Amino acid sequence: MKKVTMKRTLVALAAAGFAVVVSAGEDAFTKLDADADGHISVEESISDERLYQGWATADANDDGEIDAAEFSAFEANEAKSGEQASHPPK
Numbered sequence: 001m002k003k004v005t006m007k008r009t010l011v012a013l014a015a016a017g018f019a020v021v022v023s024a025g026e027d028a029f030t031k032l033d034a035d036a037d038g039h040i041s042v043e044e045s046i047s048d049e050r051l052y053q054g055w056a057t058a059d060a061n062d063d064g065e066i067d068a069a070e071f072s073a074f075e076a077n078e079a080k081s082g083e084q085a086s087h088p089p090k
């Protein structure tokens, strides 16, 4: 009996983990957008140090807020520079 319950729990956890990974990109924006107005303000960006530090880069149109497009561009850029950092040119 106990073994079956355990197995079911593991399957449920694995499924939940998969769902989290798949939706991580959109989730990040939604989580940062604390007041859900569709933009990330400077105050909201403080919880993401990468975004806060890279604010000037992320806010491409310099309107003081980061929209979904700017956020995904920033994320893509970060992923790229992360790759370069882990594989430095010889």
Ligand SMILES: [Ca+2]
Residues within 6 Å of the ligand: 032, 033, 034, 035, 036, 037, 038, 039, 040, 041, 044
């Ligand atoms: Ca907001």
Ligand SMILES: [Ca+2]
Residues within 6 Å of the ligand: 059, 060, 061, 062, 063, 064, 065, 066, 067, 070
């Ligand atoms: Ca902007």
